Every structure is written in C-alpha cells, then in structure tokens.
Amino acid sequence: xxxxxxxxxxxxxxxxxxxxxxxxxxxxxxxxxxxxxxxxxxxxxxxxxxxxxxxxxxxxxxxxxxxxxxxxxxxxxxxxxxxxxxxxxxxxxxxxxxxxxxxxxxxxxxxxxxxxxxxxxxxxxxxxxxxxxxxxxxxxxxxxxxxxxxxxxxxxxxxxxxxxxx
Amino acid sequence: xxxxxxxxxxxxxxxxxxxxxxxxxxxxxxxxxxxxxxxxxxxxxxxxxxxxxxxxxxxxxxxxxxxxxxxxxxxxxxxxxxxxxxxxxxxxxxxxxxxxxxxxxxxxxxxxxxxxxxxxxxxxxxxxxxxxxxxxxxxxxxxxxxxxxxxxxxxxxxxxxxxxxxxxxxxxxxxxxxxxxxxxxxxxxxxxxxxxxxxxxxxxxxxxxxxxxxxxxxxxxxxxxxxxxxxxxxxxxxxxxxxxxxxxxxxxxxxxxxxxxxxxxxxxxxxxxxxxxxxxxxxxxxxxxxxxxxxxxxxxxxxxxxxxxxxxxxxxxxxxxxxxxxxxxxxxxxxxxxxxxxxxxxxxxxxxxxxxxxxxxxxxxxxxxxxxxxxxxxxxxxxxxxxxxxxxxxxxxxxxxxxxxxxxxxxxxxxxxxxxxxxxxxxxxxxxxxxxxxxxxxxxxxxxxxxxxxxxxxxxxxxxxxxxxxxxxxxxxxxxxxxxxxxxxxxxxxxxxxxxxxxxxxxxxxxxxxxxxxxxxxxxxxxxxxxxxxxxxxxxxxxxxxxxx
Numbered sequence: 001x002x003x004x005x006x007x008x009x010x011x012x013x014x015x016x017x018x019x020x021x022x023x024x025x026x027x028x029x030x031x032x033x034x035x036x037x038x039x040x041x042x043x044x045x046x047x048x049x050x051x052x053x054x055x056x057x058x059x060x061x062x063x064x065x066x067x068x069x070x071x072x073x074x075x076x077x078x079x080x081x082x083x084x085x086x087x088x089x090x091x092x093x094x095x096x097x098x099x100x101x102x103x104x105x106x107x108x109x110x111x112x113x114x115x116x117x118x119x120x121x122x123x124x125x126x127x128x129x130x131x132x133x134x135x136x137x138x139x140x141x142x143x144x145x146x147x148x149x150x151x152x153x154x155x156x157x158x159x160x161x162x163x164x165x166x
Numbered sequence: 167x168x169x170x171x172x173x174x175x176x177x178x179x180x181x182x183x184x185x186x187x188x189x190x191x192x193x194x195x196x197x198x199x200x201x202x203x204x205x206x207x208x209x210x211x212x213x214x215x216x217x218x219x220x221x222x223x224x225x226x227x228x229x230x231x232x233x234x235x236x237x238x239x240x241x242x243x244x245x246x247x248x249x250x251x252x253x254x255x256x257x258x259x260x261x262x263x264x265x266x267x268x269x270x271x272x273x274x275x276x277x278x279x280x281x282x283x284x285x286x287x288x289x290x291x292x293x294x295x296x297x298x299x300x301x302x303x304x305x306x307x308x309x310x311x312x313x314x315x316x317x318x319x320x321x322x323x324x325x326x327x328x329x330x331x332x333x334x335x336x337x338x339x340x341x342x343x344x345x346x347x348x349x350x351x352x353x354x355x356x357x358x359x360x361x362x363x364x365x366x367x368x369x370x371x372x373x374x375x376x377x378x379x380x381x382x383x384x385x386x387x388x389x390x391x392x393x394x395x396x397x398x399x400x401x402x403x404x405x406x407x408x409x410x411x412x413x414x415x416x417x418x419x420x421x422x423x424x425x426x427x428x429x430x431x432x433x434x435x436x437x438x439x440x441x442x443x444x445x446x447x448x449x450x451x452x453x454x455x456x457x458x459x460x461x462x463x464x465x466x467x468x469x470x471x472x473x474x475x476x477x478x479x480x481x482x483x484x485x486x487x488x489x490x491x492x493x494x495x496x497x498x499x500x501x502x503x504x505x506x507x508x509x510x511x512x513x514x515x516x517x518x519x520x521x522x523x524x525x526x527x528x529x530x531x532x533x534x535x536x537x538x539x540x541x542x543x544x545x546x547x548x549x550x551x552x553x554x555x556x557x558x559x560x561x562x563x564x565x566x567x568x569x570x571x572x573x574x575x576x577x578x579x580x581x582x583x584x585x586x587x588x589x590x591x592x593x594x595x596x597x598x599x600x601x602x603x604x605x606x607x608x609x610x611x612x613x614x615x616x617x618x619x620x621x622x623x624x625x626x627x628x629x630x631x632x633x634x635x636x637x638x639x640x641x642x643x644x645x646x647x648x649x650x651x652x653x654x655x656x657x658x659x660x661x662x663x664x665x666x667x668x669x670x671x672x673x674x675x676x677x678x679x680x681x682x683x684x685x686x687x688x689x690x691x692x693x694x695x696x697x698x699x700x701x702x703x704x705x706x707x708x709x710x711x712x713x714x715x
Contacts, residue, residue: 006421006673012472019468023461030457030527039528041443043450049708082714110712111293111378113535117602117614120531123444126379127295127709131446144614148535148604150289152296152714153220156607159614 042123042131045104050127054079054108061106064089072098078105078160080112080125080147086154088145094163095137101162102134113148116162124149140166169660170254172247179264181566183243184559186271187236188644191552194231195637197224202591202630204610205623219284221608222715226281229290233547235274238309240555241399242267242316245343247562248402249320251660252340253327263319269312277305287715289606291385292365294376297711300369303361310354317347335669335677338406338420339662345427346398349391352686353435356387368711375707379447383701386438387694394434394463396547398427400554404474404511410663411504411561412497415481418473420665424676426466426473432686433463436693443530452697453527459693460525467518474511477663502577503661506557509585513592514550517542520596535606538599541592549588553581556640563647565658572646576639583636591629594622 008016033039053061060077067075079089095101105114105125112125116135123131137143147158172180197218200210204221211221218224250257257263279301280286286298292306324344328336336344360381367373405423409415417423439456442448479493487493498504520542523529533539564571571577598619599605609615609623675681 006425006676007419007667007671008422009419009476012419012422012469012476015472016465016469019465022468023464026522026526027458027461030529033528034454039531041450041453041528041531042446044447047447047706049706051708051710082712110295110714113604115535115602115604120528122531122534124442124446124535126382126446128377128706129379129446131444146602146604146612146614148606149293150222150296150606152712153222154714155222156609156612159612 039120042133044129045132046130047128048106048130050106050108053106054081060104061108066090066093066095066101072096072100074099074101076101076103078103078114080105080107080114080151080158081109082107082112082151082154082158083109086147086151086158088147088158088160091160092163093160094165097140097164097166098136098138099164100134100136102132105131110151111149112151112158114145115148116143116145118143121145122148137162137164140164169657170251172250173256175260176246176250176256177566179260179267180243180247180562182267183239183246184563184566186274187239187243187555188559188641190231190235190239190274191637192641194228194236195634197228198232198637199630199634200224201228202626202633204608206627206630207610207623208627209608209610220287220715222289222606223281223284223287225606226287226289230277230281232552233290233543234309237396237547237551237555238313239270240559241346241395242270242313244399244402244555244558244562245320245347246316248339248343249323252337252343253323254337255323255327257319258322258326259319262322263316266312266315266317266319269315270309271312273305273308273310273312275305276301276308280305284715291389293385294365294368294378294381295709295711296715297369297713300366303366303369307358307361307366310358314351314354317351320344320347335420335672338417338423338665338669339402341424341677342398342402342406342427345431346395346402348683349398349431349434350395352690353388353391353395356384356389356438360384360388373707375710377701377705377707378709379445380701380705382442382445383438383448383698386441387435388438389441390438391434393543393547394430396551398430400507400510400514400551401427401470401474403554403558404507405470405477406663407558407661408474408504408507408663409477409481410661411501412478412508413481413485413487415477415479415484415663417663417665418476418480420667420669421672421676422469422473423665424672426469428676428682429466429469430463431682432689433459433466435686436689437463438694439697440525440527440530443527444534447701448697452693455693457525457527461522464518464522464525471515471518478508480666500574500578501560502571502574502581503557503560505578506560506581506584507554509581510550510553510557513545513553513585513588517545517550520545533599535604536599537595537603537605540605541595541599544588544592544595549584549592553584553588556584557581559644561658561661563644564654565660567648568653568657569647569650570652570654572643572650577643580636580639580643583632583639587629587632587634587636589629590625591633594625594629598622598626 482493
C-alpha cells in the first residue's frame with residue numbers, strides 16, 4: 001500500500017458521511033429558525049456608563065418602567081441591580097394581551113441574567129451594555145422574570161412578574 | 167513481558183499529581199451533595215456556617231476544586247506519563263517539570279486561602295465586576311503558568327525524541343498528549359490576558375475599573391477549549407488503552423484517531439462565542455459563525471465514537487462475543503478500570519447530544535443559564551471525564567506504587583453507583599432546565615419555584631446522595647490501595663492497544679506539526695481576530711468592583 005494514502009474502513013467512511021450530513025441538517029435547522037422565523041439572539045444595542053446609568057436624569061433607567069410607544073407597543077426599561085439590594089426595577093409590569101414589548105435591560109453594578117419564563121426571552125445583563133429583546137405576549141396570565149446569572153448572596157431571590165391581562 | 171521502565175523518580179512525580187488531584191476531588195466533592203440536598207429542601211449550609219458562609223461559597227469551592235484543580239492535576243500527571251512511556255525515554259529535564267508542578271501547587275494554595283476566607287466567592291467563572299481578593303487571581307495565574315512550564319518540559323522531551331527518530335511515526339499516546347498540552351497552551355492565552363491586563367491589577371488597586379463584556383470574551387476564549395483539555399486525556403485512554411483492557415482489542419484506526427485529534431486542535435478554540443450567544447456586546451453574525459464551527463468540532467467526536475466502539479467490538483469478538491450487540495457482555499466488566507470507562511463513555515454520549523442543543527444558536531435561548539447546563543456538564547466533565555479518570559487511576563495507582571488495588575469488586579461497584587446516581591441527578595437537572603429552572607440558584611430558597619419542579623428537585627437530592635456514596639467509595643479505595651501492605655506480584659502492565667494497521671503506514675501529514683499549528687492560529691485570527699480587535703479598540707473601563715456576597 002502507498003504510505004501516503006490513508007486507509008479508511010467502508011463502515012467508517014459511511015459513518016463520517018452520516019455525521020457530516022447530520023451536522024449540515026442541524027446547521028440548516030438553526031439557520032431557518034434564525035433567518036426564516038426570526039428567532040434571533042441579542043445584538044449590540046447601546047453602551048452606557050454603569051456608574052451613572054441609574055442616576056443620570058437623562059438616562060431612561062433613572063426612571064425605569066413601561067412606556068407605551070404606540071397602541072399595543074411598549075418599551076420596558078428595566079434595571080437589574082444587586083446594590084443596595086437584589087432586585088429588578090420595576091418588579092411588576094402589567095400589559096394587555098397582544099402587546100409587543102421591547103425590553104431594554106442594564107445593570108449599574110454586577111452581571112445579571114434576565115429570563116422570562118415560558119418565553120424565548122433569555123439574555124445576559126452586563127454592566128456597560130444594554131440588552132434588548134422584543135417579545136409578544138398573546139396569552140393572558142402571569143410570567144415571572146428571573147435573574148439567571150450569579151450576582152451575589154441575593155441572586156436566588158431576584159425576580160419580577162409580568163401580568164398579561166385579557 | 168517486559169515494558170519500558172519509567173524511573174522511580176518520575177513515577178513519584180506523576181504520583182504527586184495524582185495525590186493532589188484526588189485531595190482536590192475529596193474536598194470539592196463534599197460540597198456537590200450539599201448543593202443537591204439544598205435543591206431537595208434539605209439545606210445543611212446553616213449548620214456549617216462557622217466554616218462555610220453560604221451556598222455560593224460552597225459552590226465556588228466545588229467548581230474550582232472539581233472542575234479546575236482535580237482535572238488539571240490529573241491531566242498533567244497523565245500526559246507526563248504518556249509522553250515518558252510512549253516515547254520510551256525519560257523527561258528531558260525533570261527539574262523543569264517539577265518547577266511547573268510546584269508552581270501549580272502554590273497557585274492552588276494561593277487561591278484556596280481567599281476562597282476559604284469567603285473573600286473570593288465568585289464561582290469558577292469569576293465574572294467581573296465581582297471582585298475577589300487578589301490572591302485568588304495570583305493563584306489562578308500560577309496554576310496556568312505552572313501547567314505551561316510542565317508542558318514545555320513535555321515539548322522538549324518530544325523534540326529530542328524526534329531528533330533521534332526523524333522518520334518514525336510518533337507513538338499515539340505521546341502524540342495525543344503533546345497535542346493536548348499544546349491546545350492548552352494556546353487556549354489559556356485568553357484567561358491569561360484577562361487576569362494579567364484587567365483582573366489582577368484591578369484587584370491590587372492599580373486599576374479602578376474593568377470592562378465586563380471584554381472580560382467575558384477573554385474568558386470564553388479559554389472556557390470552551392478548556393473542556394477539550396479535560397476530554398482529550400479521557401479520549402487517549404478510550405482510544406489507545408481501554409480496548410486492550412476490555413479484551414485484548416486493538417485500536418481500529420491509527421490514522422483516523424490522529425486526524426480527529428488534529429481537528430480538535432484546530433477547531434476547539436475558535437468557537438468560544440457559543441458561550442456568549444446571549445451577550446449583548448457580541449454581534450449575532452460572529453455568534454452564528456462560532457455556532458457553525460461548534461457543529462464542526464462535533465464531527466471528530468462522532469469519529470471518536472465510531473473508532474472507540476469499533477475497537478471495543480474488536481475486543482469483545484476476540485473474547486468470543488457474538489451478535490450485533492451481545493459482544494458488549496464479553497468485555498471485561500469485572501475490571502474496575504474497564505467498567506468505569508465504559509460507563510463514563512456511555513453517559514458521555516448523551517452529554518454530547520445535550521451539548522449539541524446548547525450549541526444550537528437560538529435553541530440556546532431556551533436553555534441558557536438554566537439547570538440544563540450543569541446537567542449537561544455533569545454528564546461530560548463530571549462523568550465522561552471524571553469517571554474515566556477514576557477508571558484510569560484504578561490501574562495507574564497500582565502501577566505507580568506497586569500496591570495491589572484494594573477490593574477491586576468494590577471499585578467496580580463504585581463505578582456503577584456513580585452511573586446510577588448520575589443518571590438520576592443529571593436527568594432531573596436537564597428536565598428542570600427545560601422547565602425554566604435557573605442554574606446557580608439555591609432553589610430551596612428561591613421564591614418563584616412552582617410546585618411542578620418539586621419532584622425533580624427531590625431527584626436532584628437523591629442523585630446527589632448516591633453520587634456522594636460513590637465518591638466516598640472511590641476515595642476509600644484509593645486511600646486503602648495507597649496504604650495496602652499487599653504489593654503487586656509483578657509490575658502492572660500498562661494497557662496499550664496497538665493499532666490494527668501498522669502506524670508506519672499512517673500518512674506523514676498526520677504526524678507533521680507545523681501545518682496544523684499554523685492552520686490553528688490562522689483560524690483563530692480569522693474567527694476571533696476582528697471581534698477581539700473591535701472589543702479591545704472600544705474598551706470601556708467603566709465597572710468598579712463589587713463584593714456582594
């Protein structure tokens with residue numbers, strides 16, 4: 001046998017082809033979900049100074065909360081913080097069913113996470129960065145949003161609630 | 167049969183690695199069950215408050231000692247053995263390797279002091295602006311640099327061998343160990359830059375503020391290849407040792423084994439953004455490219471699955487095994503080293519599938535930072551890797567010390583107990599994650615836990631209890647073996663599965679380092695370079711440190 005030629009067993013060759021096809025299929029499925037169905041991941045939105053973001057009167061996070069930008073469309077400015085205590089501001093949001101909400105979340109102190117249960121909203125909250133994701137709420141009910149990154153002793157109690165009214 | 171004789175001094179040196187690794191595992195594993203019990207509603211942390219202040223301090227100890235210290239020390243010891251035994255020559259400079267080793271030990275001590283003093287409760291990811299005591303960062307640096315120094319000692323030994331044997335194929339275990347060590351040297355640059363340019367000066371007060379997003383990017387440059395640094399030593403054993411132990415089998419293909427290791431080297435670093443899919447500061451296009459490369463690195467894992475199973479089948483049939491699957495029963499399940507590694511491989515297979523879900527770009531939105539993630543890595547690093555390392559130590563310790571393994575049947579039972587405990591623990595963690603339970607939370611105290619999680623939380627505690635029993639058995643077997651008065655009758659034979667095909671027939675391009683290393687570096691530059699440049703150019707040092715634990 002030529003020493004430069006690699007010996008590949010036919011079974012192994014088939015297995016490698018099978019593996020490659022599987023991976024192409026997975027990549028295709030993910031691409032369709034991302035570009036066809038618009039299930040996207042967070043993109044760079046805006047950078048802020050965490051030392052002033054909660055106090056500067058020009059910063060929307062100095063007065064966090066829900067703003068209706070047009071009928072059925074909301075911007076939610078949320079501050080995730082560990083100091084002086086572990087909490088989301090605001091802790092409670094109420095919106096009518098069918099609303100589309102763009103969440104703008106940032107932190108004035110350490111890293112946090114933001115995950116709205118039973119939705120695709122799940123992202124990191126990093127001081128200096130603004131995380132944005134838009135979610136439509138069609139089903140009435142309550143949705144907890146929880147902190148999903150370790151942020152100190154009170155991490156486990158940090159959560160809030162979105163109430164979707166019929 | 168005569169085998170290459172590793173010198174007594176080198177055996178002792180490798181033994182020190184094993185001892186340090188097992189001590190770390192012993193302490194770190196005390197806290198695993200405490201975490202699991204807390205989930206089930208049995209919180210023991212209040213009772214140990216004088217010693218350990220919180221759930222998170224315990225979690226930090228568990229993560230640092232089990233995921234970083236146990237693995238790194240075991241791996242450096244095992245790679246050192248493989249290089250010496252594979253090349254059939256002593257280390258070029260044992261003193262240099264000893265310097266590296268003691269740097270690592272000093273690093274562990276330096277990091278352990280602030281951790282135990284509750285001055286570094288930052289978990290094993292130490293994301294800033296959580297700010298630990300400076301000694302923690304110094305300790306991590308020493309561990310990494312010490313492992314580099316040990317790696318350099320291995321490279322020098324290899325260069326000498328190559329000079330004397332210019333036309334031979336490098337022996338597989340030595341080749342794969344050098345490659346693993348090289349992978350480690352490349353990927354740890356990320357965390358080295360993170361600590362040396364930001365975290366260490368910051369913790370010393372020389373720098374007021376840091377950039378948390380850039381720190382995450384540096385961290386995950388190292389963070390994912392780190393898992394291949396854990397995994398490849400287990401693969402070396404599965405490829406080139408386990409088939410021999412399981413029934414005198416041979417390695418199915420030397421060429422493809424090498425090819426898969428090369429692919430791991432090339433692909434394992436430029437995919438770190440798949441840990442940052444939901445980071446606000448990384449553009450989605452780069453996340454997507456890294457997700458495709460992550461799928462790419464799954465390919466050599468599939469090749470490994472084939473080659474390892476085919477080699478085991480060869481062993482099983484040699485022992486008279488028949489049928490499509492019945493040959494599995496003929497493998498040497500009575501050997502604790504075999505049982506441990508077979509069970510580790512089996513669970514690792516499921517861990518790999520779960521990992522594909524994590525890696526799948528937007529699918530990760532459902533799983534990110536949920537209990538699914540620790541569920542996944544307890545199948546991979548805590549079973550695929552850890553249970554394999556336990557299996558390796560069942561022959562390595564008797565080999566190094568000349569002591570008879572204490573109660574091999576108990577050691578077999580230990581592997582099965584780990585297997586069962588991990589199925590219960592990990593399955594419930596995966597399900598909890600899919601239901602939305604976050605990771606890194608004392609769920610027994612969390613106010614938002616719905617009743618439907620309770621049965622799964624109980625299973626987490628149950629699995630943790632079973633794993634604790636298994637871990638205790640492992641430590642007992644190791645301790646009693648080290649103290650055993652009964653010595654082995656003749657030197658333990660190192661299990662080496664020869665390749666079915668003469669390795670001399672392996673193509674030369676699979677034994678050439680330069681093109682693969684250039685390729686690796688080029689891909690890193692292409693796939694990481696632009697984002698690194700952009701993030702560094704736009705660095706925002708705006709975060710002061712916080713101690714909020």
